Amino acid sequence: MSVPRAVAPDPTDPVHAGRSADTVDGGAWSSPGQLREALDRVGYLAGPGLATVAFLAERMGRPLFLEGDAGVGKTSLATALAQVRDARLIRLQCYEGIEASQALYDWDFPRQLLHLRAAEAAGVREAEQLESELYDRRFLLARPLLAALETPGAVLLIDEVDRADDEFEAFLLEVLSEWSITVPELGTVRAEHPPLVVLTSNRTREVHDALKRRCLYHWVAHPSFEREVAIIRRRLPEAAAQLAEDVARVAQGLRGEGLLKPPGVAESLDWTEALVALGARELDPERAAASLGAFLKYREDTERVLATGFTSLLDRSPAGSGG
Amino acid sequence: MSVLALSSHDERRVEVTRLLVGFARTLRGCGVPAGPDRVQTFVRAAVELDVTCRDDVYWAGRATLCSCPEDLVRYDRAFAAYFAGELAPPVRSVRPVVRTRAVTVPCDPDEDEAHDGEQERLRAATASRAEVLCHRDLARLTTAERAEVARLISALGPTGPVRASRRWAPASTGTLDPGRTVRAMLRRGGEPARLARRRRVDKPRRLVLIVDVSGSMAAYADPMLRFAHATARCRPGTEVFTVGTRLTRVSREIAAREPDAALAAVADAVPDFSGGTRLGDLLQAFLDRWGQRGMARGAVVVVVSDGWERGDATLLGTQAARLHRLAHAVVWVNPHKAQPGFAPLTAGMAAVLPHVDRFVAGHSLGALEGLAALLGEADLHRCQPSPAAQPSPAVQPSSGYGAVDA
Numbered sequence: 001m002s003v004p005r006a007v008a009p010d011p012t013d014p015v016h017a018g019r020s021a022d023t024v025d026g027g028a029w030s031s032p033g034q035l036r037e038a039l040d041r042v043g044y045l046a047g048p049g050l051a052t053v054a055f056l057a058e059r060m061g062r063p064l065f066l067e068g069d070a071g072v073g074k075t076s077l078a079t080a081l082a083q084v085r086d087a088r089l090i091r092l093q094c095y096e097g098i099e100a101s102q103a104l105y106d107w108d109f110p111r112q113l114l115h116l117r118a119a120e121a122a123g124v125r126e127a128e129q130l131e132s133e134l135y136d137r138r139f140l141l142a143r144p145l146l147a148a149l150e151t152p153g154a155v156l157l158i159d160e161v162d163r164a165d166d167e168f169e170a171f172l173l174e175v176l177s178e179w180s181i182t183v184p185e186l187g188t189v190r191a192e193h194p195p196l197v198v199l200t201s202n203r204t205r206e207v208h209d210a211l212k213r214r215c216l217y218h219w220v221a222h223p224s225f226e227r228e229v230a231i232i233r234r235r236l237p238e239a240a241a242q243l244a245e246d247v248a249r250v251a252q253g254l255r256g257e258g259l260l261k262p263p264g265v266a267e268s269l270d271w272t273e274a275l276v277a278l279g280a281r282e283l284d285p286e287r288a289a290a291s292l293g294a295f296l297k298y299r300e301d302t303e304r305v306l307a308t309g310f311t312s313l314l315d316r317s318p319a320g321s322g323g
Numbered sequence: 324m325s326v327l328a329l330s331s332h333d334e335r336r337v338e339v340t341r342l343l344v345g346f347a348r349t350l351r352g353c354g355v356p357a358g359p360d361r362v363q364t365f366v367r368a369a370v371e372l373d374v375t376c377r378d379d380v381y382w383a384g385r386a387t388l389c390s391c392p393e394d395l396v397r398y399d400r401a402f403a404a405y406f407a408g409e410l411a412p413p414v415r416s417v418r419p420v421v422r423t424r425a426v427t428v429p430c431d432p433d434e435d436e437a438h439d440g441e442q443e444r445l446r447a448a449t450a451s452r453a454e455v456l457c458h459r460d461l462a463r464l465t466t467a468e469r470a471e472v473a474r475l476i477s478a479l480g481p482t483g484p485v486r487a488s489r490r491w492a493p494a495s496t497g498t499l500d501p502g503r504t505v506r507a508m509l510r511r512g513g514e515p516a517r518l519a520r521r522r523r524v525d526k527p528r529r530l531v532l533i534v535d536v537s538g539s540m541a542a543y544a545d546p547m548l549r550f551a552h553a554t555a556r557c558r559p560g561t562e563v564f565t566v567g568t569r570l571t572r573v574s575r576e577i578a579a580r581e582p583d584a585a586l587a588a589v590a591d592a593v594p595d596f597s598g599g600t601r602l603g604d605l606l607q608a609f610l611d612r613w614g615q616r617g618m619a620r621g622a623v624v625v626v627v628s629d630g631w632e633r634g635d636a637t638l639l640g641t642q643a644a645r646l647h648r649l650a651h652a653v654v655w656v657n658p659h660k661a662q663p664g665f666a667p668l669t670a671g672m673a674a675v676l677p678h679v680d681r682f683v684a685g686h687s688l689g690a691l692e693g694l695a696a697l698l699g700e701a702d703l704h705r706c707q708p709s710p711a712a713q714p715s716p717a718v719q720p721s722s723g724y725g726a727v728d729a
Binding site for chain 1: 358360361368372378382383387488490505508509512607613641645
């Protein structure tokens with residue numbers, strides 16, 4: 001079916017340098033389980049579903065389309081995939097009105113002008129030669145999409161694609177299906193090894209079916225209580241076991257309460273970190289109230305939780321650990 | 324290797340493919356729009372994994388055949404049923420498609436035989452009738468009038484407020500366009516040429532219409548949805564929701580070309596026509612699910628409702644405040660507003676009024692034209708801080724919800 005991709009480690013990247021011993025054959029996994037273990041090693045605890053979908057994306061050369069609430073680990077998956085592949089992570093943050101020159105490439109006009117002036121000073125007069133020099137690759141600024149096509153084995157993260165406009169989606173579709181970008185003055189840049197693409201969406205807008213059809217779809221749900229505790233303990237080894245469990249329990253409890261912004265795993269981690277910094281070994285009401293700003297981001301939510309108190313949320317009997 | 328050695332067993336391969344494709348058909352029968360290209364990807368994905376492993380087939384299908392969280396529930400159900408052997412691949416159901424085409428006919432059926440010399444008189448009569456219809460309350464129309472109003476509504480089309488996009492377009496005035504200027508200079512060998520300028524392109528602001536289809540609004544639901552259709556047709560990307568006992572997103576249904584087809588599709592999709600209202604809850608549901616994540620941000624939100632709320636209006640008030648903070652402008656349309664002696668006595672309306680930018684009637688064709696024109700205004704923000712500034716009858720919500728001075 002698809003050919004396993006060779007990944008060139010980026011020696012200039014200090015984070016990933018020297019990690020290749022951990023990876024299996026430069027990013028070619030023979031089963032979802034192997035990929036899951038590799039992700040586990042870099043601190044990303046993926047469920048069997050997510051690991052399978054990521055494995056398929058790699059195998060079939062399809063972009064991975066991740067949807068889910070904010071803070072469930074969509075963006076971190078891309079970072080973790082880049083780490084296990086020992087590849088460069090190229091990120092394209094989408095926003096309303098994003099255009100080609102911010103996503104693809106741009107000519108470096110000031111440098112072109114400087115070059116022109118320098119050539120003039122040196123007495124170069126042949127217009128044709130001058131022009132071919134001006135539209136040289138070194139005057140081209142590669143924006144994320146072009147950079148991803150030029151970097152073998154890169155992981156391209158197209159973040160919050162729902163925030164971009166429809167036109168941009170259509171344009172993205174073209175790049176993602178052809179794996180090539182045409183620069184009129186320079187020619188076509190084609191990816192020899194297409195990057196592993198991860199698209200994320202918070203579902204503020206329904207992304208067009210044509211784009212979704214190209215991708216493998218996965219809905220990233222909030223983790224279960226056990227997994228959330230494991231994630232907190234893995235990311236923050238300095239946190240006490242009791243503290244991790246308490247934070248996870250409160251988070252799980254609050255997700256069903258209809259808050260304006262239910263806390264994601266990212267908020268749980270932030271809060272635990274804040275509590276650790278305050279010296280907490282378990283969740284006590286004073287420290288919890290003092291650091292609640294790391295966990296809840298709306299005044300209404302904070303007031304509501306403070307009014308209820310933490311006692312009911314912190315029911316440490318096994319029945320309270322559902323979610 | 325997890326991939327089954329299929330190539331050596333062609334028969335088995337065909338059998339497996341048939342099983343997988345059969346499942347995809349079952350899934351389509353359950354309402355998941357999985358087209359043939361998706362099915363192809365599914366088969367490929369399943370083969371990449373292990374077709375003999377139930378979990379692998381499950382995840383392969385989930386990743387390739389589904390495209391939104393709503394699909395996932397249906398997928399789980401279809402998967403469990405199909406692989407437990409309960410369902411055979413369903414037969415495709417054929418639904419008759421009724422197409423309506425616009426043709427030119429005289430407006431009045433009584434004057435069907437009117438010959439050419441009477442054209443002028445006919446036109447005058449039609450114009451004056453449109454004038455009369457313009458001010459009639461939409462709830463008190465005869466069937467024939469209703470049809471004509473429907474036709475006139477479909478001709479409305481708010482051009483809507485605009486906002487500056489991030490895109491630039493060449494212009495004769497505006498800020499300097501470095502790219503074009505330099506390119507022009509390069510063409511002249513570096514000689515300073517005319518300075519090129521550029522300007523931001525205007526873009527329509529997102530419009531979100533929330534139409535109350537509950538019992539108390541029954542008479543106005545149809546013309547309002549027609550208005551929504553006209554708006555959605557001339558401003559692609561308009562989002563339309565209905566509220567009653569549930570919140571239903573009908574943006575896709577309402578985008579059909581023909582008004583009647585669109586309305587029929589909406590009627591199919593909305594389970595709660597002429598039911599009760601839980602406006603506060605549903606506004607919250609809208610904000611939680613769509614609004615806060617971005618749909619209401621910077622958008623003009625039009626709510627068509629009489630604000631009739633069962634039970635406590637406090638929730639409605641807080642949600643309206645939340646909506647007002649998120650949206651660029653909130654326009655509240657209450658058809659009952661035009662009735663003589665109207666005062667927003669319903670607790671819901673009183674709770675909502677402090678948080679809307681414009682409060683209009685929208686009870687007649689003329690009022691809907693006014694609404695379309697209003698949406699075209701550049702600055703929709705409330706001119707005065709208090710709703711007391713609205714045209715008569717003057718309304719001043721007092722501190723306690725429900726009590727008003729008329």
